[in-house]
Amino acid sequence: METYTTVIQAKSTGLNLHLKELWRYRDLILLFVKRSFITRYKQTILGPAWAIIQPLLTTVVFTVVFGNIAGLGAQGVPSFVFFFSGTMLWSYFSASLTGTANTFISNRGILGKVYFPRLVMPVSGVLTHLITFGIQFFFFLCFLIYYMIAGENVHPNLFVLMLPLLLLQLAMLGLGVGVIISALTTKYRDLSMLTGFGVSLWMYGTPIAYDMEAMGAFATGGKYHALYMLNPVTSIVNIFRYGFIGIGQIEWLYYGIGWIVTFVLLFIGVLMFNRVERTFMDTI
Amino acid sequence: MGNAIKVEHVYKEYRLGAIGGGTLKGDLQSWWARVRRQEDPNLRIDETDSRHRKNERFLALKDVSFTAKEGEAIGIIGHNGAGKSTMLKLISRVTAPTAGTISYNGRIASMLEVGTGFHPEMTGRENIYMNGAILGMTKAEISRKLDEIIEFAEMRQFIDTPVKRYSSGMYVKLAFAVAAHLDSEIMIMDEVLAVGDAKFQQKCLGKMGDAAHNQGRTVLYVSHNMSTIRQLCSRCIVLSHGEKVFDGGVEDAIAMYLGLAEQFKPVRQFDTQKRKGYFGEYLRIDEVEFLDTKDGKILNELSFRVHFHCGKDVDNVCARAEIMASENYTIGTAPSGVLMEHLYKGESYSCVLHLKVPDLMPGRFNVTLLFYYENEFKNTTTLDRVENAVIFEVSEAKITRWVTRDRGYIKLPDLELSEFQKNGD
Numbered sequence A: 001m002e003t004y005t006t007v008i009q010a011k012s013t014g015l016n017l018h019l020k021e022l023w024r025y026r027d028l029i030l031l032f033v034k035r036s037f038i039t040r041y042k043q044t045i046l047g048p049a050w051a052i053i054q055p056l057l058t059t060v061v062f063t064v065v066f067g068n069i070a071g072l073g074a075q076g077v078p079s080f081v082f083f084f085s086g087t088m089l090w091s092y093f094s095a096s097l098t099g100t101a102n103t104f105i106s107n108r109g110i111l112g113k114v115y116f117p118r119l120v121m122p123v124s125g126v127l128t129h130l131i132t133f134g135i136q137f138f139f140f141l142c143f144l145i146y147y148m149i150a151g152e153n154v155h156p157n158l159f160v161l162m163l164p165l166l167l168l169q170l171a172m173l174g175l176g177v178g179v180i181i182s183a184l185t186t187k188y189r190d191l192s193m194l195t196g197f198g199v200s201l202w203m204y205g206t207p208i209a210y211d212m213e214a215m216g217a218f219a220t221g222g223k224y225h226a227l228y229m230l231n232p233v234t235s236i237v238n239i240f241r242y243g244f245i246g247i248g249q250i251e252w253l254y255y256g257i258g259w260i261v262t263f264v265l266l267f268i269g270v271l272m273f274n275r276v277e278r279t280f281m282d283t284i
Numbered sequence B: 001m002g003n004a005i006k007v008e009h010v011y012k013e014y015r016l017g018a019i020g021g022g023t024l025k026g027d028l029q030s031w032w033a034r035v036r037r038q039e040d041p042n043l044r045i046d047e048t049d050s051r052h053r054k055n056e057r058f059l060a061l062k063d064v065s066f067t068a069k070e071g072e073a074i075g076i077i078g079h080n081g082a083g084k085s086t087m088l089k090l091i092s093r094v095t096a097p098t099a100g101t102i103s104y105n106g107r108i109a110s111m112l113e114v115g116t117g118f119h120p121e122m123t124g125r126e127n128i129y130m131n132g133a134i135l136g137m138t139k140a141e142i143s144r145k146l147d148e149i150i151e152f153a154e155m156r157q158f159i160d161t162p163v164k165r166y167s168s169g170m171y172v173k174l175a176f177a178v179a180a181h182l183d184s185e186i187m188i189m190d191e192v193l194a195v196g197d198a199k200f201q202q203k204c205l206g207k208m209g210d211a212a213h214n215q216g217r218t219v220l221y222v223s224h225n226m227s228t229i230r231q232l233c234s235r236c237i238v239l240s241h242g243e244k245v246f247d248g249g250v251e252d253a254i255a256m257y258l259g260l261a262e263q264f265k266p267v268r269q270f271d272t273q274k275r276k277g278y279f280g281e282y283l284r285i286d287e288v289e290f291l292d293t294k295d296g297k298i299l300n301e302l303s304f305r306v307h308f309h310c311g312k313d314v315d316n317v318c319a320r321a322e323i324m325a326s327e328n329y330t331i332g333t334a335p336s337g338v339l340m341e342h343l344y345k346g347e348s349y350s351c352v353l354h355l356k357v358p359d360l361m362p363g364r365f366n367v368t369l370l371f372y373y374e375n376e377f378k379n380t381t382t383l384d385r386v387e388n389a390v391i392f393e394v395s396e397a398k399i400t401r402w403v404t405r406d407r408g409y410i411k412l413p414d415l416e417l418s419e420f421q422k423n424g425d
Helices: A019-024 A026-041 A047-069 A079-106 A120-149 A158-185 A190-204 A225-229 A232-244 A252-276 B024-035 B050-056 B084-091 B124-134 B139-153 B168-180 B198-213 B226-232 B250-257
Strands: A006-009 B003-015 B057-069 B073-077 B099-104 B108-111 B186-190 B218-222 B235-240 B243-248 B267-269 B283-291 B301-310 B314-325 B330-334 B340-343 B348-356 B363-374 B380-394
Touching (some): A026 A120, A047 A079, A047 A120, A079 A120, A079 A190, A120 A158, A158 A190, B073 B084, B073 B250, B084 B099, B084 B186, B084 B218, B124 B139, B139 B168, B168 B198, B186 B198, B198 B218, B218 B226, B226 B250, B243 B250, B283 B380, B314 B348, B314 B380
Parallel strands (some): B073 B235, B108 B186, B186 B218
Antiparallel strands (some): A006 B099, B003 B099, B235 B243, B314 B330, B314 B340, B363 B380
């Protein structure tokens, strides 16, 4: 009986993520990261500075509109760092999500011509956004240190060490939901229209542009607090702000639930991806 | 040597037209109608019969099986839509088969397109890394071969220029160079050599041939260019409408593909065939009958009877038989002197012509037959011309180990020796 290293069959055999194969293609992942980073800023005058200008402008808008005019900012801490931290985390999450959701349609030229583990595309997208996050985070630290020196009410503590875990959870969540959407959009293009709207709706369900405690029914002890906290991103943002700025509190129960939600979404995403992965080139 | 690729009973089905309703709303409507056991509002009127809906499916491949041994260069030929590219896509895992199994050993480098993953903003060097990684190389492997790749692509001067400034030829050269330097056990190529100049094409074919014959790699090659198939491949698979119709020698496969195999008939009619210009007005060939046939296989000589009639009086009629190899290029011509001095208007004639082919190598050949007349100044005018007047096959090699790809179809007289002596002293 001859043996073969690779056997392709009509029906996929069980749940196989090809993680080993993904590891073998790690150089490709890094090259994709490099490529999208280089090409995004080529022939722009400001180059990578755009990575910081965009969230800065958003933060200014949030600070003026939601903080100063609507009065939804956090009390007692500088509005700017408060909003900047939220914007930064959210843009990492939403970029990972929408990037993953669109990745197969926007790269069908490559995917239709050559095989490599399909997960290379979304994973490299998430890593690319991590670099952008890194740039923003550096500026965030600069502002934080400035405010500390200026004697404002910011108190970073040991919980800053949770940052890698927070980022990992954001990446997993963005990947999971993004893959669910991408698996559906290979069949239903309508969903790609809704993705943008859904993401901004999700943002308003997360304390990004406002402080949770200023929201009445959603605030700690409020009527809808438990429901509100089912959103895993809320816990992540809260822990980040608690660690770096020293406001709010950590609700461990909801953080744990957040991880369960994350795993469930990622698992559903992986299942759906596994189903469409092998033949989606025929439909997109 | 072991098998490199094994394809067993592979089917690939595509659905024609839109997939599902195409929209979520449409699918939900159809689903809701099924739940209520009503007629699907999204069906077209002629589709209400479920048997019709099956016609929307299209089998691009039907029960294809073959194996490829290590070191074999296999050509896959067939007309457009025969399923060649689908086959390559399945083997290179771009999409999965509907039924059947494909197994292989080692890595596959597939070039279904030139320069997959090339980004116009990146330099040649960056794109080599990108393209190489997409094809499955690691960064270290590419770095090791970088010089070789640049050298092969003849590109040293432009390697740090963004590829958007490249000419299309340079683009192709670079892309091929990367794929050719992969250490993969199996190489799959879909007509990519069609671009690039003749010199570079030869270089590529040489590289591919070297990979197969000397390094024991397996090559699957799809092309419509029969001369490259001849040059590279040792075996051919012919696909037609998704089915494998032939698997074997290159010449037979090419003949099959060009539709010559089915054309063998002892008697061929030409009287009603349309002619070019005035051909057939003075003298018209009605019928050519192949004599003493054994299924068209011949050894040294063939004879055929020609029936023809004259529309005008003609004098000094000569004939010429042009022998063509399977891909319609002439390999030799048998002329004649004046065969018939006077032919008269309205009369019908027949004659038998003998064509000696003593030193033809095995293959399928077809004969184009011409009648012409010669005036007193030896100027000639064609009277009638029919293609495929006779199709014959030389099946027995008079010399073993004669590869027509390298040596051609005709054995010339043996070399003769003279003035042999020992030099020195």
